[in-house]
Amino acid sequence: xxxxxxxxxxxxxxxxxxxxxxxxxxxxxxxxxxxxxxxxxxxxxxxxxxxxxxxxxxxxxxxxxxxxxxxxxxxxxxxxxxxxxxxxxxxxxxxxxxxxxxxxxxxxxxxxxxxxxxxxxxxxxxxxxxxxxxxxxxxxxxxxxxxxxxxxxxxxxxxxxxxxxxxxxxxxxxxxxxxxxxxxxxxxxxxxxxxxxxxxxxxxxxxxxxxxxxxxxxxxxxxxxxxxxxxxxxxxxxxxxxxxxxxxxxxxxxxxxxxxxxxxxxxxxxxxxxxxxxxxxxxxxxxxxxxxxxxxxxxxxxxxxxxxxxxxxxxxxxxxxxxxxxxxxxxxxxxxxxxxxxxxxxxxxxxxxxxxxxxxxxxxxxxxxxxxxxxxxxxxxxxxxxxxxxxxxxxxxxxxxxxxxxxxxxxxxxxxxxxxxxxxx
Amino acid sequence: xxxxxxxxxxxxxxxxxxxxxxxxxxxxxxxxxxxxxxxxxxxxxxxxxxxxxxxxxxxxxxxxxxxxxxxxxxxxxxxxxxxxxxxxxxxxxxxxxxxxxxxxxxxxxxxxxxxxxxxxxxxxxxxxxxxxxxxxxxxxxxxxxxx
Numbered sequence: 001x002x003x004x005x006x007x008x009x010x011x012x013x014x015x016x017x018x019x020x021x022x023x024x025x026x027x028x029x030x031x032x033x034x035x036x037x038x039x040x041x042x043x044x045x046x047x048x049x050x051x052x053x054x055x056x057x058x059x060x061x062x063x064x065x066x067x068x069x070x071x072x073x074x075x076x077x078x079x080x081x082x083x084x085x086x087x088x089x090x091x092x093x094x095x096x097x098x099x100x101x102x103x104x105x106x107x108x109x110x111x112x113x114x115x116x117x118x119x120x121x122x123x124x125x126x127x128x129x130x131x132x133x134x135x136x137x138x139x140x141x142x143x144x145x146x147x148x149x150x151x152x153x154x155x156x157x158x159x160x161x162x163x164x165x166x167x168x169x170x171x172x173x174x175x176x177x178x179x180x181x182x183x184x185x186x187x188x189x190x191x192x193x194x195x196x197x198x199x200x201x202x203x204x205x206x207x208x209x210x211x212x213x214x215x216x217x218x219x220x221x222x223x224x225x226x227x228x229x230x231x232x233x234x235x236x237x238x239x240x241x242x243x244x245x246x247x248x249x250x251x252x253x254x255x256x257x258x259x260x261x262x263x264x265x266x267x268x269x270x271x272x273x274x275x276x277x278x279x280x281x282x283x284x285x286x287x288x289x290x291x292x293x294x295x296x297x298x299x300x301x302x303x304x305x306x307x308x309x310x311x312x313x314x315x316x317x318x319x320x321x322x323x324x325x326x327x328x329x330x331x332x333x334x335x336x337x338x339x340x341x342x343x344x345x346x347x348x349x350x351x352x353x354x355x356x357x358x359x360x361x362x363x364x365x366x367x368x369x370x371x372x373x374x375x376x377x378x379x380x381x382x383x384x385x386x387x388x389x390x391x392x393x394x395x396x397x398x399x400x401x402x403x404x405x406x407x408x409x410x411x412x413x414x415x416x417x418x419x420x421x422x423x424x425x
Numbered sequence: 426x427x428x429x430x431x432x433x434x435x436x437x438x439x440x441x442x443x444x445x446x447x448x449x450x451x452x453x454x455x456x457x458x459x460x461x462x463x464x465x466x467x468x469x470x471x472x473x474x475x476x477x478x479x480x481x482x483x484x485x486x487x488x489x490x491x492x493x494x495x496x497x498x499x500x501x502x503x504x505x506x507x508x509x510x511x512x513x514x515x516x517x518x519x520x521x522x523x524x525x526x527x528x529x530x531x532x533x534x535x536x537x538x539x540x541x542x543x544x545x546x547x548x549x550x551x552x553x554x555x556x557x558x559x560x561x562x563x564x565x566x567x568x569x570x571x572x
Contacts, residue, residue, distance in 0.1 A: 027438065060554025061518040067556050068438050221485040225520065251485070377437035377483070381490060 010036040011105030011394050012403030016086045016097075018042035019049020020376045021366020022110035023069040024383030026078045029106075032391045037403040038078045039104075041095075043339075044148065045082040047073070049112060051376060053145045054138070056172040057187040058179065062376060079404065087339035094410055097340060101362060103406035105397060106390055109345065109364045113332040113372045114138070119164060119279060128282025133158070137169045137329035143196075144176060144189055155196040158324020159203045162291045164279055165329030166209030167217035168375070171226070173327055177202050178229050178269065206321050208274040210296045212242035213256055214249030216275065219375075223255040226271075227262055234263040236273035238295075279326075280318055288326050292318040332372040342368055356386030363390055427473045428456035432465055434480040434492025434531065439551075440516055443561045444479045450565055451477075462495035462531075472508035476540075477568075479561075480531050481516040486523025488530050499534050507539035512568050514547035516557050524550065544568050 010033040015022045018040045026038050040047060048066045055062045072078040086100060087093030100107045116136025120126035128134070135155060143150040157177060163170050176184065181198040185191060209216050213236065226234070236256055244250045256273060276296050283290045294317075334341055342364060350359045358364050365386040366379050374382075429451050433444035444459055451457035462480075470476075483489040488496060515528025525548045536542060547564035549557035 024438070061520075061551030062437075064439065064551060064554060064556050065437050067558075068442050071442070219484055224485070228520075377489075380436070380438055 010034075011397050011400050012037040012103075013039070013106045013108065013390075014100045014104040014403070015040045015108045015110055016042075016100070017049065017110035017112060017366075017368075018044075018047030018069075018080060018082070019110065019112050019366065020051055020065070020069075020379040021112065021368070021383055022049070022108070023047065023072060024380045025108055025110060025365050025387055026072050027068070027076075028384050028387030029390065030072065030076050030078060032387065037104075039081055039404050040072075040078060041081050041084045041086055041100075043083070043085045047080050047082070053142045053147045054169075055145075055376065056141070056176060057145060057189060058176070058183075059172075065376060081404070085339050088341070088344040089339075093339050095407060097345060097362075099407060103401055104403050105361060105401050106394065107362050108386070108390070109340075109342070109358065109362070109368055110366050111338070111340075112367045113334055114338065115333050115335040116328055117331040117333045117372075119282075119328050119330065126279060126282065128284060128288070131282055131284045131288050131326075132286055133284070133288035133323075133325045134282060135325065135327050137165070137173055137327055138332055140173060140327060141169065143193055146188075146190060146193075152190070152192050152196050155193075156325065157197045157200065157202060157327075159200040160322050161202060161205050161325045161327060162279075162321055162323040163205060163207045163327045163329060164209075164291075165217075165331075166207060166211070166273070166275075167329060167331075168219055168222050170207060170209075170327075170329035171218050171222040173329060174205055174207055174271065175222075175226060175229065177205060178232060178271070200324065203268065204270045204272070206272045206274060206291075206323075208277050208279060208291075208293060210278045211275065213239050213253045213273070213275045214242055214244045216252055218252070220251045220255040223252075223259055227259050231267045232263055232269045232271055233265055233267040234260045234271050234273070236260060236275060237277070238275045239273070241276065282323075282326055283320065288323050290320040291323050291326055292320050294318045332367065334368075355389045356382075357389060361393075427475070428458055429475050429477060430458050430460055431477045431479060432460045432462060432495075433478075434462040434489050434495060434527070436481055436483045436489035436491060439557060440479045440481040440489065440491075443514065443516070443549075443557050444477075446558050446562060447477060447479065447565055450562060450569075454569060462492045465495055467495070467498045467502060467504055470504065470506060470509050472510075476509065476511035477565075478511055478513040478528065478531055478535070479516070480513070480528040482518070482523075482525055482527030486526035488527045492527065492531060496531065496534060499538060503538060505539055506535060509535070509540040510543050511535060511540055512544045512547070513542060514549070514561055514564060516549050516551065518551040520552035524548075 022040055051066045073080050085093035086095050090096040116138045119129050181194050184194045277293045278296050279291050280294045281292045345358050347359050356363045356365050356369055431444045431447045433440045435441045448457050448459050481489045513532050515525035517525030549560045
């Protein structure tokens with residue numbers, strides 16, 4: 001291995017994180033550098049990241065992106081080194097970022113954002129967030145997708161669930177919660193996970209967002225898909241409030257209006273959209289009992305708001321929704337215990353996040369670079385941009401570092417290089 | 426020498442993967458070239474070449490982001506594409522979009538500018554989770570058999 005020779009101008013590349021951002025980056029770098037050593041490290045035994053653990057199992061079209069990534073390992077000589085933790089601190093994890101930088105010409109951090117953003121304003125956690133029955137959407141989608149580090153024991157969605165957030169992840173949860181148990185099992189979801197969702201069974205879901213319908217974060221296609229679920233009456237609060245400023249806003253409102261108009265008024269299950277509302281507290285003793293909501297002020301004239309409220313309510317008054325569970329789907333953030341944080345590796349002299357540059361020969365891509373926005377395919381454009389930056393920086397490289405062969409050895413038991421042709425068959 | 430140009434428009438890369446498979450197959454029969462709608466120069470359209478368009482659909486029946494530069498160039502420069510012959514293969518998902526509409530946007534624009542679509546309009550529906558590659562290669566086989 002130590003005799004590995006890399007052609008001049010084709011630098012060795014280490015990518016930390018085998019999710020979409022890392023894999024797309026490897027694709028673009030491979031096109032530019034057919035002979036480079038490109039290695040993707042991941043803390044899990046398997047690659048694909050959010051394609052595997054974030055995309056809903058009933059969206060096989062999106063899951064199919066994984067097939068592209070498999071080609072990297074099967075055909076394009078990109079190596080995958082799993083079960084390996086890369087950290088800032090040389091004393092924890094398997095390798096430090098510094099060790100990677102010493103061994104590889106280019107290091108790309110693509111670890112995403114793992115933690116569910118908590119409810120509440122900056123630094124001010126919403127009262128009741130710690131109660132039993134409050135679940136983050138990231139955790140739930142990992143659980144649904146069989147992530148090895150998640151545990152189902154304390155998860156019970158119950159009869160009444162409140163979903164906070166109205167982006168595509170929230171709509172995924174809404175749809176899966178209302179999908180028949182048999183279908184969920186067909187999709188490959190573990191029976192105990194299916195039971196944690198459907199055992200009660202779910203009879204009402206309230207889905208709450210701060211934005212008015214036109215500004216909500218979901219894609220209209222996701223709303224149209226909800227129309228295929230059976231035995232559900234959809235309704236919405238403040239649907240007609242607010243100006244529609246463009247085609248996308250109109251399309252969103254039309255999609256929800258169409259969903260409501262086409263739903264069965266005699267259905268036994270109810271989904272209520274709350275547009276322009278925010279939770280002010282989660283109530284309960286040990287476990288969730290209810291969620292208190294208040295209209296978001298400032299986005300709607302208060303006179304209009306008052307007229308839209310249930311009789312007797314005021315804009316400062318809260319209403320309570322009965323809830324057995326609260327699922328938060330309001331975005332993602334760096335995990336406080338992550339092996340490294342992006343900030344650890346920023347330096348004022350080099351860092352240029354707009355181009356994916358963290359330091360000298362150190363880059364970042366995907367959610368870690370730009371924040372938790374956009375669908376899986378959007379990472380392709382992001383990866384293309386960062387790969388262009390990397391290739392431009394290294395077009396004149398003549399000396400190359402030896403890559404994997406130059407990393408210090410670790411104990412044999414800790415070494416787990418996987419051969420994906422076997423793993424993914 | 427005439428060649429077959431496989432021109433793809435993609436969002437997630439799946440259309441590119443199909444296009445790459447087409448190239449592999451076509452190279453066994455003759456000269457082929459891969460081109461991305463993101464950086465294809467429409468001045469390169471050549472009536473002596475034949476074209477295969479592979480285009481996905483994004484969102485609710487929209488064009489994938491990778492196809493936008495191509496469509497914009499066609500709209501702004503309105504080249505005369507008379508004599509250009511193309512085959513088309515569209516990717517889509519009938520469960521949550523206006524199925525395969527992305528490719529139709531490109532198809533319409535090319536024909537409006539004088540290009541001629543030949544052969545069967547190929548489509549793949551990802552709603553069952555199947556990959557487009559197999560059905561696309563079947564379609565290509567039919568296309569390669571001289572009528």
